[in-house]
Amino acid sequence: MAYGFHFLLFIFSTFSINLHACKETERSSLQSFDITLSTSIPLNWTSGNCCHWEGVSCDLGGSVTHLSLPSKRLKLKGGNFPSSSLENLTNLIHLNLSHNSLSGSIEPSSGFFLYLSHLEVLDLSYNFLSGELPLSLPSISIRIVDLSNNNFHGAIPSSFFRQASNLTSFSVSNNTLSGSIPSSVCLSSSPLIRLLDVSFNNFNGSISHGIGECSQLKVFRAGNNNLSGFLPEDIYNATMLEEVALPYNSLYGVISDKIVNLTNLAILDLQFNNLSGMIPQHIGKLSKLKLLFLHFNNLEGSLPPSLMNCTDLRELNLGINHLEGNISTLNFSSLSQLSKLDLGQNQLTGILPSSLYSCKSLKAIRLSRNDLEGEINPEIISLTSLSFLSLGFNRLTNISKALRILGRCKSLVFLSFAFGFQGGELPAELSVVDFGGLQNLRLLSLSDCGFTGQIPVWLSKLKKLEVLDMSFNRITGSIPSWLGNLSRLNFLNLEANLISGELPKDLCRLPVWVSGKAATQEDDVVLELPVYGSRGPTVFVQFTLSYIPPAMDLKSNNISGSIPIEIGQLRLLRNLDLSNNNFSGNIPEQISNIKNMETLYLFNNHLSGKIPSSLARLNFLKDFNVSYNDLEGEIPTSTQLQSFSSSAFEGNPKLCGAPLSTECRPAKGKDAKDNEDSREDEDEDEYQVPWLHVSVILGFILGFWGFCGPLLLNKKWRYAYIKVLDNAQDRIYVMVIRCMAKMQRRFRT
Structure with a gap:
């Protein structure tokens, strides 16, 4: 009985193996396809039965039904997609060659689209395929087509x-x-x-x-x-x-009121268009809405109160529109899932709504560029995940209290109050950031608020700070040396304050500017909300701080002393602005070591001496100005420096050379030394006897009197000399007469 069972099992397994053996024509097609491929990891297509090959499946009749080779680093040796190698797989149901490096074009008329009549899934996404799409899809059975991330046109x-x-x-x-x-x-x-x-x-x-x-x-x-x-x-x-x-x-x-018909809508993204009108009043009926992006449009009117009924809302971005109304009348407490709120750059009024602090999931708040007022409530500390806060360009008060509150927020990465407060004194005590507060802060903007006081020492604890902007305030005192210990600091703007003292040498040792070691790309934090900027008419959107160039801006202060030679260590600095200060001394030669410099502004200071010739090596310099100093000598010759307007050098009376109209005296360098030597020789010649002139005059006197003297003193010699002259005159006269007679005879003949 057992022998009979094993015999039947052997017969069944043999039959099963033969039943699943692939067809020879399809095996040949797959081999032809394999020949066209170039891959660092060869496919395991060596056995006799192609149905057992990697990525290949067959039906019971041995026909290939599935070819799935995603993310295999496949490349093509030739220029065209090998359609002919696959068109014989007429029973193919599933084809997935996604996430490879396949290139070339698929001809619309090829058999690839004509003969795969059973195809249900076609996935060629994330390759480099090109060409036009065919007149129709290959199969009436086709369910899924993914041709994304290619070069089809x-x-x-x-x-x-x-x-x-x-x-x-x-x-x-x-x-x-x-x-x-x-x-x-x-x-x-x-x-x-x-x-x-x-x-x-x-x-x-x-x-x-x-x-x-x-x-x-x-x-x-x-x-x-x-x-x-x-x-x-x-x-x-x-x-x-x-x-x-x-x-x-x-x-x-x-946006039509009919949008409330879309009761299943979870994502509505219409950002960066030209939509106008009001947000539909009954938008709150979209109870499943999770993401609402309507920013960068021309929407107007007030925020509909029904919006607070979208209790599943995660992200709400209505920024950069013309919305108005009192924001404090809205009750955000029902939006318990809300993680990102952006209502910036509208015309909203009122005080900061306290109901926002009930949204415990909030990671980002932007209410900047509105007309809000009031103070920051201590309840904001309860938003333990808050990493992005932008409240600039409002009319808030009590900056000292605000910073003491926010100094206890441990998750903040981005904090901007630019033009958001109306005066006040910055808190100075170290306790502002006690209990580990602000230890993750990367950007701090306190510009344009009219703050007084000195640069607070608690900033020295912000070891991850990359961007510090305290421009356009009334900050006094000197630049503290401990700023040089902020190892990640990449952008420093102290423009338009009342800062005095000298530029500390410690600032010339910032690691990001010296070697870039602290600015690793792996540590580039992704912001919860984008930062917008513009280059001409183009608006760009950034989610990291890496777009901000390495820069030091100290212009319009009262900083004095010389520019330290250590500034040449800042090799990676791209923008340096020391203009409108009281710097004196020479422009250090070492400044030319900043090879990536794009902007160098030193105008309106008391700098003297010559412009270093080494500045001609700053090949990336786009903006340059040293006007209104006490510089002298010739402007160094280079493609860069001569390309700037003469206004970049004006106000230096002793400066000469292009692009100024003032021409220079003899050139500098070796020529100058030769000129100095020649001038010394000329000075020496002024005190030497002109022997050449003396000898010529003496020779003339001696020759004249040596010849004429005896004639005047000896009468016989004088008569003899006159007789010789008369005889010579007669001979010359006779010769001339004879020559004229001969010429007349020739003309007559």
Whole structure:
């Protein structure tokens, strides 16, 4: 009986092995595909049965149904995607070659799209593939298509979704596709689609009617394109939508009140558009809303109180609009999940709402650039996760109390009060940061508040501080030497204060400026809210502090003394501004060691001597000004220095050379030494006898009297000399007459 059982088991296993053996044609196709690949880790495709190969699965008939090779570092040896190697896999259901380095183009007419008629999943994302999309998808069975993060270009053909009636997910984000967004995906072709992601492309025009026909659509992403026009009215009919993300376009018009129909909406991202009008009054009906991003638009009116009914809200960003109204009337206490709040740069009024302190999950608050007033409440200490606080450009009071309160916050990374307070004295005692407070602080901005007092010593405890801005205040005293012990300090701005004394040499030993050792990229903290800046018309968004260049700005103070030669140690400094002070002495030669210098301002001081010729080696210098000092001599010749306007050198009467119109006397250097030598020779010549002139005159006198003297004194010699002259005259006359007679005879003949 046992022997019979083992025999049957052997027969069954043999049959099973033969049943799963792959077809020879498909094995050859896979081998052809393998030949085109170049990879540091070879695929284990050596056994006879390809169904057992890595990433390959077959059906019971031995046909390859799955080819899944994501993140295998695959590259192609040739220039084109090997479509012909895969088109014989006609029973392929699942193809995943994502997260590799495959390059080349997929021809729209290739068999890859024509013969894979059973394909359900196609994932070629995160490669370097290019070319245009085919006229239609390869299979009526196709459910998921992911071609994101490649280099596909051109328009999506209107027939692309013609036979994709089972399509549920389509992503082509991060390509260079253009034209209009194909609304046909919803009208008749793919009614089952749940995800449509066409973000980060070059699509233009308006979002045409049809999106609302996608009754199953949950995620619609079309951000970072060139879309314009109104939000389509029928989008509010797609009631299954959970995410609508259309940021960084040029959409305009109002957000319709019909948006409350999207009761499943969790993410609404319309930031960086041109939307206007008011926030819908009943937006609070979107009870599942978690992320609401409407910043950088032209929205107006007051914040709707119903917004406080969105109790699941995690992030609320309505900044940089024209919103108004009294913020203190809103009750934020119901938003217990809120972690980020940005209402900055609006026209909000009132006092800081105390109900905010009930939102214990808050990590970031930005209420800057409004018209808020009042004081900071001690309850803010209860926000133990708070790392970003920006309250600048308001009318707050009692800075001393505010800093003593916030000095106990251990999680703060970013603290900005710029132009936020109206005067007051900075607290000076070390106890401000007792109990480990502010030990994670990276940025502190106290500029433009009219503060008095000296630079407080408690700043010396902020060992992670990278950016310190105390400009435009009334700070007195000298620059403390302990600033040089803040090993991470990268940006220091003390402009426009009443600081006196000398520039401490300790400041020239800051590690970030000397060697960059403390500025490791791994330690670059990601901010909870972005920092906005601009370069011309372009707005840039930064989530780290690494974009801030290494800079020292001490202009418009009363700092005196010489510029220390140790300043040459700051090799990584890019901007140095010591203008409008009382610095004296020479510009140190060592300043040219700051090879990365882009800005050097030394104007309106009492500097003297020559401009160091070594400054000509500062190849990255973009802005330079040494005007209104006591500098002298010739401006060093270099491509950089001569490219600046003459205004950068004016106010130095003893300075000469281009770009000034004042010409220099003989050149400097070796030529100057030669000129000095020649001038010394000329001075010596003024006191020497001119022997050459004397000898010429003596020679003339001796020659004249040696010849004429005897004629005057001896009568016989004089008569003989006159007779000789008469005879010579007669002979010359006879010779001339004869020559003229001969010439006349020649002309006659």
